């Protein structure tokens with residue numbers, strides 16, 4: 001109890017509310033008792049088999065369902081589950097008022113009954129990205145990534161013995177060797193290549209018809225960001241990058257957790273002849289600024305024979321008093337608007 005009070009006092013003494021929230025969250029990750037206390041009166045994001053629970057409001061827009069710990073306790077009782085399932089909740093953040101936010105997957109319980117009781121629907125994460133706005137999409141993505149990590153990290157890869165999580169769910173420890181595991185992300189570079197006049201976009205055969213996007217690739221072990229960027233551009237389209245600049249970064253939950261680092265890169269117009277590796281990309285082309293701008297202003301066309309459209313994933317803006325983030329692909333494409 002003393003430690004709980006110390007952490008609450010430490011966070012309330014800070015002049016900056018951002019610093020206060022970060023200290024508060026860090027305290028919850030480090031101390032199971034403090035975290036258990038916070039869980040008693042928390043905001044809860046519910047998932048069913050990794051699909052978040054959304055509610056539609058009167059204006060027809062979607063929000064994540066606003067549930068408190070007590071609501072979830074009643075829901076679990078109504079669904080015939082005991083309250084111990086609540087112990088599987090994972091910490092994902094806190095509100096401006098230092099109210100802890102947790103997520104919980106109730107995939108073992110009746111989905112339809114849960115939807116009826118909550119007045120909402122469990123929606124596939126990709127669809128949720130298109131339906132949610134503001135800070136909700138990144139929070140839901142983070143929650144799903146953490147839930148997925150816990151669901152697939154039950155055993156130690158060195159000993160084969162079960163792992164056990166801490167209260168916050170920020171780490172798992174092997175019961176036999178004591179090895180500690182932390183949630184994993186794969187670093188990825190996504191790059192908009194330009195020759196000064198045009199930008200280079202490509203598409204994989206699995207993309208929806210007509211959609212093009214910036215080039216992307218996973219970092220190999222030991223590589224720097226610039227080494228990955230240069231290698232991926234060389235591998236996928238046969239070009240040598242002359243210079244690059246970092247633009248922004250984002251967590252990307254599909255298909256597993258990636259840490260996307262978005263960059264701009266330039267190539268010499270004299271050496272801009274593409275040599276596409278068709279085992280990686282179905283097509284890659286140079287697009288004018290006007291083509292990209294028109295594509296960003298019109299919804300993706302799914303019919304055949306139409307002009308290609310660059311892929312513009314849903315915006316996942318995140319605002320706070322001190323931070324403003326936009327997803328990398330939009331940020332690099334939005335820069336075209338300013339250039340234009």
Ligand SMILES: NC(=O)c1ccc[n+]([C@@H]2O[C@H](COP(=O)([O-])OP(=O)(O)OC[C@H]3O[C@@H](n4cnc5c(N)ncnc54)[C@H](O)[C@@H]3O)[C@@H](O)[C@H]2O)c1
Pocket residue numbers: 186188190204213214215216217218219232252254255258280
């Ligand atoms: N334009 C795009 O391709 C684009 C756009 C938006 C987001 N993304 C994200 O970026 C990620 C990487 O893009 P990509 O698919 O073009 O990468 P890529 O060009 O590196 O090719 C993917 C291949 O790399 C190998 N690989 C190496 N390390 C891997 C790892 N840690 N995880 C999975 N595969 C690994 C696999 O063989 C895989 O098939 C995608 O998974 C996607 O979620 C890509």
Ligand SMILES: [Mg+2]
Pocket residue numbers: 215216217236280
């Ligand atoms: Mg690629």
